[in-house]
Amino acid sequence: MAAPALVALAHGSRDPRSSETIKALVAEVKAMRPDLRIETAFLDLSKPDFQSVVDRLVKAGFDEIVVVPLLLTEAFHARVDVPSAIADATSRHKGLKIRATKILGMETAFLEVLDLRLREALKAARVRELDALVLAAAGSSDPLANQAVARIARTWGTRHRLPVSAAFASAAPPAAGEAVRAFRAEGRRHIAVASFFLAPGFLPDRAAELALEAGAVAVSEPMGAHPEVARAVLARYAVGAVELVPV
Incomplete structure (x- = not known):
């Protein structure tokens, strides 16, 4: 059979x-x-x-x-x-x-993929120093879904010993740009954003645009x-x- x-x-x-x-x-x-x-x-x-x-x-x-x-x-x-x-x-x-x-x-193994994509973005932007991270995801009207993103963001930040914020491209705050600006208000200047999306599209593009406008030094591509x-x-x-x- x-x-x-x-x-x-x-x-x-x-x-x-x-x-x-x-x-x-x-x-x-x-x-x-x-x-x-x-x-x-x-x-x-x-x-x-x-x-x-x-x-x-x-x-x-x-x-x-x-x-x-x-x-x-x-x-x-x-x-x-x-x-x-x-x-x-x-x-x-x-x-x-x-x-x-x-x-x-949100498998923890996916954090390895996020790291790889972020290293690629940092290399392209010639960035060698980071003092904060933002994990950008799609966002949902379901608070439990957003809480899951926040949890894996904390796990990711712990791996790198850096402060991290979850951000959302729709349906929930903060947006990627707001998360970057919040870190900059604390005096942090080297903030990178990882795109926790499976594939390119409108939402990851919008998250990247807002993050870069707010002063992010690099934004990674989706996992792919x-x-x-x-x-x-x-x-x-x-x-x-x-x-x-x-x-």
Whole structure:
């Protein structure tokens, strides 16, 4: 019996860089597990959409699918959009089993990716000294999602023995520029911002713009297609595939 198919499900964006980055990440996953059927899908705004991917897998003979939501926080998309999309798919295909895993979330291993991207940004900006850090994330109307960002920001700051502030590109304060200005008001002048986003798009661009306007010395690129992120996708899949096995 074939292993369940893996669908890496991202939100989607009008920015083509976003879907290109997601597809590059999924290519990393495929390279690690060439034995699996692995597909990229999007909830909205990008192609291919989730329903058409499910239809294609069913046509190919798959009756079990593990969906790994490529989301970093347990916000609206994770709680509402993903379950709704899965419900729609299973209602259209009798006998199809779809298991959604936990979101990617905020693995401590991702801090290594943040560090790598920030080192790249610091090198490009020829910055050698830092006295504060800002971790910029998407932001949510769900305070628990924002608290999760604040927790990993504190962990990241502890690793570097630097003060750190979480900042948000939407839905919650402070914005990246406000976080940078707050540190500058304390007399800190070498403030770098890490982009805790999976892929480029409007929100990371806006966070970077505001941070640089406020005086940040460097802003990193989003995490992107990195092996640590690909390994996290496969770890989520492994749990979801086991959960599909009848007890």
